[in-house]
Amino acid sequence: MTAMTDTQSDQGFHPSQLIYDTRYRSITIQIIALICVLAGFGWLINNAVTNLAAAGQDFNFDFLGNVAGYDINQKIIDYDSQMTHGRATLVGLLNTLLVAVLGCITCTVIGVTMGVLRLSNNWIVQKLATVYVEGFRNVPVLLWIVLTMGVMIKLPPDPRAFRSGDASMILWDSVAITNRGVYVPRIIYEAGSSIVVGVLILSIIGIFAFRRLARKRQEATGAILPVFWVSLGLLFIPVIIAQFVMGSPVSLQNPYFRGFNFTDGVHLRNSLIALWLALSLYTGAFVAENVRAGILAVSKGQTEAAAALGIRPRRIMNLVVLPQAMRVIVPPMISNYLNLTKNSSLALAIGYMDLTGTLGNITRNQTGREMECVLLLMGIYLILSLGISSLGNLYNNSVKLKER
Amino acid sequence: MSDTHANSIAFVRDTELPPAPPPVAETGVIRWMRENLFSSVLNAVLTVLSLLVIFMVLRGMIPWFWNSTWNANSLSECREMGSGACFAVIRERWPQFFFGFYPNTEYWRPVLTFFLLFPAIAPVLFNRVPKQALLFSMLYPFIGYWLIWGGSLGGPVGTLLGVVAAYLVYRVLVQHSTVLALLAGVAVLIIWMLFLNDFVIGQLSNLFGPGLEQVDSRMIGGFLLTMILGIVSISLALPIGILLALGRQSDLLIIKAICIGFIEFIRGVPLITLLFVANVLLSYFLPPDTTFDLVLRVIILITMFASAYLAEVIRGGLAALPRGQYEAADSLGLDYWQAIRLIILPQALKISIPGIVNVFIGVYKDTTLVSIISMYDPLGVVQPILSDADWNGILWELYGFVALFFFISCYSMSQYSRYLENKLRTDHR
Numbered sequence: 001m002t003a004m005t006d007t008q009s010d011q012g013f014h015p016s017q018l019i020y021d022t023r024y025r026s027i028t029i030q031i032i033a034l035i036c037v038l039a040g041f042g043w044l045i046n047n048a049v050t051n052l053a054a055a056g057q058d059f060n061f062d063f064l065g066n067v068a069g070y071d072i073n074q075k076i077i078d079y080d081s082q083m084t085h086g087r088a089t090l091v092g093l094l095n096t097l098l099v100a101v102l103g104c105i106t107c108t109v110i111g112v113t114m115g116v117l118r119l120s121n122n123w124i125v126q127k128l129a130t131v132y133v134e135g136f137r138n139v140p141v142l143l144w145i146v147l148t149m150g151v152m153i154k155l156p157p158d159p160r161a162f163r164s165g166d167a168s169m170i171l172w173d174s175v176a177i178t179n180r181g182v183y184v185p186r187i188i189y190e191a192g193s194s195i196v197v198g199v200l201i202l203s204i205i206g207i208f209a210f211r212r213l214a215r216k217r218q219e220a221t222g223a224i225l226p227v228f229w230v231s232l233g234l235l236f237i238p239v240i241i242a243q244f245v246m247g248s249p250v251s252l253q254n255p256y257f258r259g260f261n262f263t264d265g266v267h268l269r270n271s272l273i274a275l276w277l278a279l280s281l282y283t284g285a286f287v288a289e290n291v292r293a294g295i296l297a298v299s300k301g302q303t304e305a306a307a308a309l310g311i312r313p314r315r316i317m318n319l320v321v322l323p324q325a326m327r328v329i330v331p332p333m334i335s336n337y338l339n340l341t342k343n344s345s346l347a348l349a350i351g352y353m354d355l356t357g358t359l360g361n362i363t364r365n366q367t368g369r370e371m372e373c374v375l376l377l378m379g380i381y382l383i384l385s386l387g388i389s390s391l392g393n394l395y396n397n398s399v400k401l402k403e404r
Numbered sequence: 405m406s407d408t409h410a411n412s413i414a415f416v417r418d419t420e421l422p423p424a425p426p427p428v429a430e431t432g433v434i435r436w437m438r439e440n441l442f443s444s445v446l447n448a449v450l451t452v453l454s455l456l457v458i459f460m461v462l463r464g465m466i467p468w469f470w471n472s473t474w475n476a477n478s479l480s481e482c483r484e485m486g487s488g489a490c491f492a493v494i495r496e497r498w499p500q501f502f503f504g505f506y507p508n509t510e511y512w513r514p515v516l517t518f519f520l521l522f523p524a525i526a527p528v529l530f531n532r533v534p535k536q537a538l539l540f541s542m543l544y545p546f547i548g549y550w551l552i553w554g555g556s557l558g559g560p561v562g563t564l565l566g567v568v569a570a571y572l573v574y575r576v577l578v579q580h581s582t583v584l585a586l587l588a589g590v591a592v593l594i595i596w597m598l599f600l601n602d603f604v605i606g607q608l609s610n611l612f613g614p615g616l617e618q619v620d621s622r623m624i625g626g627f628l629l630t631m632i633l634g635i636v637s638i639s640l641a642l643p644i645g646i647l648l649a650l651g652r653q654s655d656l657l658i659i660k661a662i663c664i665g666f667i668e669f670i671r672g673v674p675l676i677t678l679l680f681v682a683n684v685l686l687s688y689f690l691p692p693d694t695t696f697d698l699v700l701r702v703i704i705l706i707t708m709f710a711s712a713y714l715a716e717v718i719r720g721g722l723a724a725l726p727r728g729q730y731e732a733a734d735s736l737g738l739d740y741w742q743a744i745r746l747i748i749l750p751q752a753l754k755i756s757i758p759g760i761v762n763v764f765i766g767v768y769k770d771t772t773l774v775s776i777i778s779m780y781d782p783l784g785v786v787q788p789i790l791s792d793a794d795w796n797g798i799l800w801e802l803y804g805f806v807a808l809f810f811f812i813s814c815y816s817m818s819q820y821s822r823y824l825e826n827k828l829r830t831d832h833r
Binding site: 026029030031033034037044047048050051052054120121122123124125128134135137138139140141142143146147150151154342343345346348349356360370371374377378381382385386 | 439440441443447450451454455457458655656657658659662668669671672673674675676677680681684685687688689690691692765769770772773775776783786797799803806807810811814815818
């Protein structure tokens with residue numbers, strides 16, 4: 001074969017080699033493919049230009065500077081209807097991020113619990129966890145979202161019921177669940193609160209430093225420091241002391257009933273609660289399966305070997321099983337978080353004003369700039385997804401098996 | 405020895421004792437309960453909590469089902485007749501749940517299509533069915549299209565003739581060169597579709613007569629729409645997904661880059677934005693005056709979506725194959741496509757079956773998103789019922805019914821994948 005191609009190359013280049021010579025054929029194929037793809041894109045863009053011109057439209061993003069003229073009821077930053085479409089988009093993006101972060105935290109908690117319960121040796125608990133996982137996995141997430149929204153509107157009492165005493169607030173009068181949403185206490189920062197917050201941040205840094213020290217110490221000497229209790233103490237004790245010394249600058253203000261509705265708390269709309277709950281329960285079922293698979297993937301020999309060395313059961317879990325299971329669990333967890341973030345776009349169905357609800361729906365319909373809005377929407381989601389997956393990959397690289 | 409001991413020991417047993425039954429706590433139900441329900445304090449607490457949860461759920465559900473009403477014209481009538489569930493709404497609206505707004509004299513058509521689906525997919529799913537049955541599977545898309553959308557038989561037959569012509573060209577040329585034959589086949593198909601199709605269909609329509617009543621795409625809804633979107637997109641996405649996965653694994657840099665770009669783009673955006681594209685944007689990207697059926701537009705976008713996810717799953721299968729398999733194929737002197745077809749794909753697909761079925765289930769569930777662009781899939785059908793004055797305020801019955809349908813179909817699909825995994829497992833464990 002080599003001899004043959006050698007003689008051919010001696011005779012100089014012949015066009016038929018572009019097809020029959022394996023050295024050139026791949027280049028030919030690639031160039032043809034590239035031309036086809038470019039031609040396809042050119043055709044699409046050409047069509048778009050023709051169609052936009054025929055409709056008397058142009059392609060620019062100036063509309064983002066225009067007055068939006070619509071209200072957004074759930075917002076993290078200041079916004080009113082006189083602000084621009086760009087600001088509305090930003091509010092929507094923050095709402096998407098809010099529900100994504102909340103959802104990722106709760107779905108992890110639910111998923112890990114259910115995954116462990118599915119492996120429990122308690123028959124009835126195991127069966128209940130299986131029912132949860134199969135039930136939520138096999139029904140569309142959109143159905144869970146609209147159903148949760150329906151329940152949130154239908155089941156909790158009307159705010160008026162709190163006045164007449166038919167309903168009462170829970171958690172020592174701090175949280176009110178009504179059919180208009182959930183009211184939770186607002187955190188109030190008075191003078192000196194920056195010191196308390198500063199202490200909190202310092203103690204979190206301290207916890208990480210201590211964990212690192214404990215790990216180094218364990219690797220060097222084998223002695224295990226009580227990480228959990230020290231972390232817990234570091235988290236709470238300095239903050240409580242600071243709060244006490246400064247004269248309680250950080251306080252909670254409970255919502256209370258006045259007139260026809262609750263005031264002074266933070267109002268979480270039904271749509272936010274429904275979306276958060278439905279997404280966490282749905283994604284939690286997938287997380288549970290991944291956690292279960294991860295723990296099962298650690299071979300029984302590892303547990304037995306650890307037991308033979310005389311390690312206690314809890315330490316077997318922490319030192320032998322979990323570090324190995326994490327390598328299996330982390331990659332699918334990243335895609336679960338990604339899916340949750342993308343599924344949060346279904347907020348549109350229940351009127352939660354996330355990115356899709358603002359830019360993808362109201363702004364799009366009001367300005368009539370469908371092309372710009374949808375492309376911008378896709379672009380933002382794309383950046384968001386790529387960001388999440390690269391963060392996840394960074395973490396994955398830190399836990400994955402270091403092969404030498 | 406025996407003599408002395410006979411006198412010195414008070415008692416010697418010389419017969420065997422009958423075997424005693426094990427202690428009560430170590431047998432049957434009690435043992436099972438001790439091991440599985442009350443093995444530790446924590447487990448006992450969990451058991452009691454679980455029993456409490458089950459009790460609460462049953463206490464709510466059993467009277468709800470027991471006192472349900474099936475015969476009523478509105479929710480208020482229901483509430484008068486019984487305190488439980490009001491299934492009368494499903495009784496009244498079931499045609500919409502199943503067929504959308506399909507003309508009610510023509511319900512036999514989607515039903516027949518549905519039942520023909522089983523013989524059509526049987527040869528693909530089970531290998532005991534004779535291979536000749538595949539012919540029917542190939543004809544099925546045309547039959548199904550004709551039955552559901554109606555019109556003259558000429559349309560599907562004309563298109564079928566085009567496909568047959570392309571296949572014949574391929575068969576004639578395949579002896580000379582596979583690539584050439586493939587290209588020629590595709591070229592024949594394109595030429596047929598662009599220039600000959602309309603003429604042939606016109607002629608055939610005159611021949612066959614008007615045929616079935618034509619049904620507009622807007623009329624199709626309910627579970628029928630879910631099935632159409634799911635099955636068509638999934639079947640189209642599988643070959644595209646395989647090609648994308650091969651492209652992503654290939655050494656050809658430009659092709660690899662194109663495939664990676666496509667896959668990562670589709671996987672990075674939510675499906676709902678792709679449906680926006682189908683709904684409003686696609687018409688901008690096509691030549692002026694092209695009108696496209698909305699169902700077809702949605703199918704195209706869902707196919708793209710599914711194929712990107714399938715590509716990633718199949719890539720996993722390809723990567724999991726040991727390198728020796730590729731090298732063995734090379735050393736046998738197979739060319740790229742032979743190696744892929746005969747050695748790589750059969751093994752890679754087998755490895756990726758669970759993932760493929762998961763993608764199928766995901767896409768099938770995600771077809772509900774079309775209700776957001778106002779198509780009447782089962783969730784889209786629920787909306788008008790909720791805003792109907794007669795049924796205002798009903799919740800669990802409607803969503804429960806839709807959820808049950810999805811649960812049954814998705815759960816059986818996942819069970820099938822488990823069966824397939826076991827059937828195809830050829831290593832001896």
